[in-house]
Amino acid sequence: MSSSRQQLRLEIADTAARHFRVRHRIAELADDSIELYMPIWTPGSYTVRDYAGFVVDLEVSGPGNPVLEKVESNRWVVTGCEGELEAVYRVYAPELGVRSNDISEQHAFVHPPGTFLAVEGRESDSFELQVDAPDGWKVFTALEERDGKFIAEDYDRLLDCPIEMGDHEEREFTVKGRRHRLVVHGEGNLDLDRVIADTQKIVEHEVDFFGGEPPYNEYLFILHLTGGAGGGLEHMDSSVLGWPRLEFRPEKEYRKFLTLVAHEFFHVWNVKRIRPEVLLEYDYARPAYSRLLWIFEGWTTYYDEMICCRSCSSGPKGLLEAMAEHVQTEASRPGGGVQSLEQSSFDAWIKLYRANPDTQNTQTNYYLKGLLVAWLLDLHLRTASGGEKSLDDVMLYLWNEVALKGSGLPEGGAGALIQSATGIDCSDFLATHVENPGTLDFAAALATIGLQLQRKPDKEPDGAKAWLGASIGVKEGLSRLGVVYHGGSAHAAGLMAGDEVIALGDLKVGRGLKSRLQNYRPGESASWSAFRDGRLIHGEILFQEDPVGKLEIKPLPDASEAQKQAFQAWSSCSFDELTQKKS
Structure with a gap:
């Protein structure tokens, strides 16, 4: 930490305009020019964000009549400095979100990476922050408070402590x-x-x-x-x-909320303190590319599910229902066979947070598939070690032997990490599931803990319904196609994302395309009409059966004692809970 301290003052300048005002004083300037910049990303959210676009009326003052010039979209140069400088600016607070600023008559939320400018080369300075909250409001933050002001030992700490204001219950x-x-x-x-x-x-x-x-x-x-x-x-x-x-x-929805709590709290260790080498030090002006986000987000997503089962009252049935939904979602995405987990991690900056109608066909989600690969890896380690080792051992090794020793996980280091933690060579597993794209097979892994993945029986008495192979929304009273899955019925019929389907079988559908599909079965065909970019087009569709369907995970009816014990070791729940009926 530098001995120099920068001073900040934050206030709500205009509630109706949703503007904060920031006053930033920098002293002990050794040169007659400095550079100011606004971060372009937030740790934990790996995409470039236009925070500088919300900066309004940046002005500077101080001895020597300093001159401000904007030189890049997020960077300013100040010349003519003499010893100290004050920068004053407003920040637009556009929306309530975890990565954005917000102001309303009820509260204010400060997301520091989108609020506070950095001084190039002075990121190690300490910061003193005064928050002028409206009367009756309290300030909530993890920053240390001294004599009515908040202290951050450096710029990293300042940006890592969001601020909530309001008359809230605590x-x-x-x-x-x-x-x-x-x-x-x-x-x-x-x-x-x-x-x-x-x-x-x-x-x-x-x-x-x-x-x-x-x-x-x-x-x-x-x-x-x-x-x-x-x-x-x-x-x-x-x-x-x-x-x-x-x-x-x-x-079911409450359980999902608890997984969010478990996920973000698990990050106290995994990604905030256990880090990839490339994130040991943050550079807020440039993306930090890593092929390891499937570990830091995917494994965290796996543990948020497991922790809710192990620590709360949701029980194993809630866990298996959630896992079946995850498997079903991944199996429905052709992108898992196109993009590897490593590439998904590396390309997060340009793909994951910028979804488009083709995303599910061409991309892997390192949260979702990372969760499922973590599950398969956990069961693989348990089986290969005779129940002596698991993914838990890998996480603890990361904490005790990597993070606590001041190191990060190097790129390409997953295999060595797992072998050091468990003594098990997982090179083939990682090549299949991480380094290369492909679909996931759960049958053998689930059998080791007495479970099976199966398709739910069709509820219709006359069999399966027709599968369109596309998501359907409604816009201006018309049925509009969203994702059109490659290889599905709609794709084979020449339908595209964005098409507004107006007729099926020469009958108007309006907003009711989903209900109209109930009239068809796999193997049947129908004519279709749609508007595409304002043009009326026609075609013929041959309906397929959904290749995935609705999935569920059930106990094997003849599960052995060894399988039941393995299930209990994995879930911390009795296998018998799976067969108990609700009272």
Whole structure:
């Protein structure tokens, strides 16, 4: 940490305009010119973001009449400096999200990478931040508070501590002598007492998993109840969680929320402290390319499912239902046979966060497939070692022998890591499942723990329904195709993403294409009409059967005692729970 300290002052400049104002004082300038820049990405979210585009009216002042010139989209040069400088600017806060700033009459959320400028070469300075919150509002952040101001030891720390403001209720619980806070913005159908109790169970389990000593002094959960989709972003000793305000019920949705909590908290270790070598030091002005995100996000996604089973009351049935859905989703995506997990990780900066109608046909999702490959790897290690080793051992090795020794995981180092942790050579496994694209086979792996993957029986008395092989939305009263899966019925018929299907079998469909498909069965054909870019086109479609269908994971009826014991070792639940009927 540098002995120099930069001073920041943050206030809401205009609530209706959704503008923050930042005053940034830099002293002890050794040169007559400096460079200011805004980060282009956020650790934990691997895509380039236009944070500088939300900076408004940047001005500088100080001795010597300094001159400001913008030289790149996110970079400014200031010349004519004499000893010190003040930069004043506003920041537009466009939306409620875990990676964006937000202002409303109810609260304000500060996402530091999109708020605070950096001084080139002075990132090691400490920072003193004064937050001028409206009357009656409290400030919630993981930053240390001294005499009414918040202190960050360097720019990394400043950017790693989001700030929530508002007249919010705060709840607390203690684990291993450490205070954990949860603050909620918004209203919804959550049972806050239950959320606190289950969050504490998750924290206790994960802390115990990694050795029983939390690597932080205290921890803050910021929960935003939203009108849109959920999501999260991890930080060293805090996390921001977004969840649809009315999706804490039914129980299946609540379990999904708990996996989000478990996921972001697991990142306390995996990715915030256990890092790829290329992320040991952050360069906020440039992307950091890694082929290892399938470990840091995929394995975390696997453990968020496992932890909710092992620590909470969801039980093994909820776990297997969730895993079957993950398998079904991956099996429905042709992209798994096109792009490898390593390439998906490397290309995150240009692909994963920029989905388009062709994404599922040509790309692998390192969260989803990474989760499933982690599962297969876990079962492979358990089988190969006779139950003596598992993926748990690999995670603990990463923590104890890599992170705590100040190292990162080198690119291409997964095989050596696994062998060091378990003594098992997984070169062939990694070549098949990680280094090359391909589909996943679960039959043999699931059998080792007494399970089987099967297709759910068709509910229709006369058999399977016709499969379009495309997602369907409604726009302006018309049925509009979204993803058109390669090799599916729609693709073979010449239909494209964006086509507005207006007739099937010479009958108008309007917004009801999904219900019209109920009238057809695999092997039957029909004429179709659609608008494509304003032109009326026609064709013929031959309906196929869904090659994947709805999947479920069930216990083998003749599972052996060894298989049942292996299931219990893997899930921390009794195999008999799978066959118990609801009372």
